[in-house]
Amino acid sequence: MAGVLYALAGAFFYACIIVLSKTIQGLDPYEQTAVQLGTSAFFLLVYGFCIGQLDFSTMTGEGWALALLLGIVHTGLAYGIYFGSLTQLPAQTTAILSYVDPVVAVCLSVFVLQEPITELQLAGICLVLGGMISGERRR
Template sequence: MTLINWLLLVLLGTIWGGSFMFAKVAIAEIPPLMLVFLRVLIAGLALHVVLRARGLSFPRTPKLLAAFLIMGLLNNAVPFSLLFWGQTEISAALASILNATTPIFTFMIAAVLLGQETVKLHRISGVLVGFAGVSLMLIPTISGIGHDPLWAQAACLGAACSYGLAASFARRFSDLSPLISATGQLTGSSLIMLPLAIWSSAGWSPADVSVHVWLNVLALGLLATAAAYLIYFKLLSEAGATSASLVTLIVTAAAVLFGVTLLNESLTAYQLGGLAFLLLGLLILDGRILKHFSR
């Protein structure tokens, strides 16, 4: 990768790491499902503006619109809802660590369930090491000595699994412009979340939300979703999917840093140990570090 690509990768990881902080601040005053709706609506509208500015038309064929709904469900509506729901009880740092299992679930779904990936020894080893890290993080809760609810941590793992399903489903959009795919899924998830947001927000009023929180909502929609997609697509086109996948490691590091320094969060020894195992598992799963040492 070029220096510009590396800088974009770090920028993207920092932005997506910041999304956990933006969400943690926002859910203090906005119901989780309403926050999901606001995030995808703001981002979707922004990308429609970008589409129009670039002279691209939004497809309207029924088959493609249905695919956008499914992709919006798997890649936005479900994972965002689970992450925000989980963050009502656990820290942004811990949520980001659990969400870093996404590449593991992606490989398991693509290789084991769908046969889209080749099963190799280093990938199996990476999965086992990664899940060892997750198990280590869950030990305090399961044994009764931890304070982070199991359901909240399971919700974040469920979000990672949904991202894995979305990654496999997204293969059908390979012939479509990534910008159109992103706009389509955000449009679909906005339609899905609208009734759920209204249903879950009885008694809530936008007037009760502080300016500080609204700024975090805008950052979540415009910066951490719309702008982040544009950066990600540029990386995909210039550096490839394998190099772009390194963003997972940066996201976790940035989210932990923001959580500890700006939100005064802390991680237990079990969580730090689990993070170390998980990151090692991701490096083994990726395989490039093994090729480097073998050379």
């Protein structure tokens, strides 16, 4: 049940980021991405502080490097490219691209971070790709 609630919360906050991107005017895509990621980081820090899970003293140099890699390359660069393309690509194409993000995140964790993949993650990838394919067929 906790996983379902976390997934719903994640979907809600992702929708909030999309709405925030529509309300920010006059910034280029990378500035817009910086505002969105800064807002997300702020709320994540507040959440971590509120539940008592904010302890940076246990992070190693490798942990900091991987966190920065994930934050800057995967999230920052991907968001910059994605939000930069929203005005130049058809809505259907950007919708399909939004399906790719969670699949890329799981693949990066498996192939780059060498984390084991579970059957549940494989099922999730299949569901995401199946939703993407069925959405493309409806178009």
